[in-house]
Amino acid sequence: MVIGAGVAGLYQLHRMREMGMSVRAYEAGSGVGGTWYWNRYPGCRFDSQAEIYQYWFSEELYKSWQPSERFPAQPETEKWMNYVADNLDLKKDIQFNTRIKSAHYNENTDRWLVTTDDGEKIDTQFLIACCGMLSAPLVNRFPGQSSFKGEIHHTGLWPKEGVDLKGKKVAVIGTGATGIQVIQTIAPDVGSMKIFVRTPEYVIPMKNPKYTKEIWAEWGDKFHDLKKRVKETFAGFDYDFEAPPWNDLNKEERTEILEKHWNDGSLSLWLATFPEIFFEEDASQEVSEFVRKKMRARLNNDPKLCDLLIPKDYGFGTHRVPLENKYLEVYLQDNVEAVNCREAGIEEIVPDGIKTTDGKIHEVDVIILAVGFDAGSGALSRIDIRGRKGQSLKEQWQNEIKTAMGLQVHGYPNLFTTGAPLAPSAALCNMTTCLQHQVDWISGCIDYAIKHGKQVIEASQEFEDDWVRHHDEVANKTLVVKTDSWYMGSNVDGKPRRLLSYIGGVGNYHKKCDELAKNGYPGFLMS
Template sequence: MAESQRVDAVIIGAGVAGLYQLYRLREQGLHVRVFDAASEVGGTWYWNRYPGARTDSLSHEYQYWFSDELLDEWNWQERFPSQSEIERYLNHVADRFDLRRDITFNTRVDAAHWDEATGQWKISTDTGETVAARFLITCLGPLSAPLVPPFEGHETFTGEIVHTARWPREGVDLAGKRVGVIGTGATGIQVIQTIAAEVEHLTVFQRTANYALPMHNPTYDDNDRAALRARYPAIRSQVHHTFAGFSEDLDERDAADLSPEERRHTLERLYEDGSLKLWIGGFKEVFFDEAINEEISEFVRERIRARIDDPAMAEKLVPTDHGFGTRRVPLETNYFEAYNRDNVDLVDIKAAPIECFTEAGIRTADTEYPLDVIILATGFDAGTGGLTGFDIRGRDGVALADQWSQEIRTTMGLQIHGYPNLFTTSAPFAPASAFCNAPTCLQQQVDWIADCIAYLERQGRRTIEPTPEMEQSWIDHHDELAAMTLIPRTKSWYTGANVAGKQQRLLGYIGGVNAYGQACEDLKAKGYEGFAIA
């Protein structure tokens, strides 16, 4: 099929990264097309509209920094904005900068093949359109490919089944119903705490107990917003120079130099803040020192136990098989108190695994649970699923899905050897795939991509890709840092352990947003040394 259009760049995805990437490339004078399977902008915040969905990042950190006018005119309503508020924000950005005219909605990219003869990417969609582009940029988000476990009898259940990442825009009526939730990760926690008081009966199917920290989420008034705006210049700088892309950084002190009383006082202060500070603004040793990690873990366990009335229930909900911070730590609002309700039951599916779905509900190894609605909070094929979910083929027709089924490889999560002019955001081996306040790292990556393309234009060059040596060097560096931490020892989506057959390797770069950003800047300063430019 002949292409219907030629453009400078195609962007896949109209979420936080895709909108900003479009803005940057259009400002550089490029002709750009954006494709998104959704009917509106938002990415993650379009699809994940389940009950209780909100970010764990502070609103004044979960935003764009490229426009002072945007910063001045947008008024955040809460300390931790809900899904609907972030969706409104991203729609405002799309309107404010007239981005929609270059976005094609309700259209999924099926294939993208590199054509060596023309030096173009040939992109085809599910609507039959084909486009040729010099540059292909994926802005798919690290958590964009939902996992639906292959439960036997899935099709026989006569009630309603819904995945949190594909929640209907019209909502789901849960009032007075028997509801089952499978999964107690960040998403499951938000759903459970939100619907417990609404449903007739809630059955939670838990495989792994998780640490979670209480969220303190006041609403903002004009005085609060004015105080925050006065800090915006400092925050803009801080988020790019901390470990996790927030304005708060890890404690510079060595935990071992403090007395147990001093450490305890620090933990209590951070816990009471009602944010992620205990994790990403506390003792750095939480990531690599077993003794300090256990001290912090037991501190959080104590807090969890104190909030649950039934000691037997508490023991099911207190994590003991991994240390605090080695899995994703969510925030919660009265999550643990939900299990004090008479209408909430917890099923340990490690002890009694789910055997199948039935017409009436879910059967485990020891009983059957009658249900009207089953909610799958079963997570994602993180980091890789968005990119392997369609047919990307690089030089010599090599398919990325085939390559990554053997070994996941990227250079800094930005490019992949063998795929010229393919740029990726949120891909493996960058902080954006796991260990970062998403807008910070996505803007960082988008800026690098835009600057790289501008460099090629100025130099009159056509293509860029990392050399095999450059890619291996970054992977070795990534793996060396990962091995110094406790995180790879814990099974989670951080390491791909939630997907059968996926390579077990830490997906997110653990060296810190600040170090990663400096490495990106160094590459630009050295004229993209280690990249083949033609």
């Protein structure tokens, strides 16, 4: 049984069917797409280039789809995922509009009993959770939300029919990657907009050229090279850190490299310039100041806006870095007000709008919550998952978030996970790269067990402990762990602090996984 019909769930369903397994997928939404089904807010688009945000199991499938631009928007991406599902005839094996309520392991039968929200019970040998790393939205974020007389919407649960914002007084809470996309997109249409800013973000202007058939044919010719390349790089993109060592260059030489990647208009400034920005304070400070200078110029060096919107207390790249399109310029509009939540935070939602701690009530018609997700662990924690001896995964992760390479959790036999904590796919990866690799690994592991007459697969305690130790050793060498962000679980009250994503590099992670498979999956006990 597969939970979810997003990037990972669709491919996992396809692989299980290829293996001749009896398999069914269950999806809470009414259609396929996962994050591209739920996140249909204005301006939603991905920031992995279309040529690498792809499935790699079929060259024909790759070449037969025609992206319209380098970074397509949500409607096109959802259409692409439906194209994949229809091409492979997957929908007949997906049950839509079904949310999983619980999954309990039966030690007598070595199987899982899964219950849906409408009471249906499913008995399954293998349970594969493809629930997504950013699919547990933080909806009840502020006191008094139910009292608001206008409309209130979370970006991750945006209505299919859309929301009429034309001429209205709109509040946007949150200025992370999602908030930025919303703000820059709705700015021309709203009557007025109040943007509630707490944590500023370093931003990079996106360059998004159109893709003709000729351009896509050129990418199609590179299919096999790209397929190999994305599995080897630090973050699963087709670019990687290739500059000379930081200390071998003078400032002018470093600036030249930074300018080149800035002008590319992609995430390469973050993921293909200098790895030292993750480890060394001086490199972090210099690159951060390079980006700050660019941002100050776009804000006309307005001291108030620069103070509010340009980070000072953390380094470039230790947060998620968003791409944007004239986002900063929105704050220069006469009908836009930036509310400094560091000076006066949100106290509650009241019937007429938002009340801040200085006693002011900001009257608005619509509130947009771009306040994020319980990342990595949230989707699984919201299901009542119980393993051996009735152990609750939710309770376990409330104390400490641990996994075996983000593929299994000790104590929960035959439960496999994609996009879970302590793997690159939890955050630091081009998602199609990492999710497909995990699906392939899981499929291979199950196939190996069945061919060797085994019924149960479970990561050992020792293997899990070793992986957590390695994960932390790598993470603690970086500046990322010193920064409060959703990467560290800091956006959720009471969440145990640990870097959610493995930061040792996608290429290294893949090598470790492939080595396990080659050697018969040591550390994953089979019986």
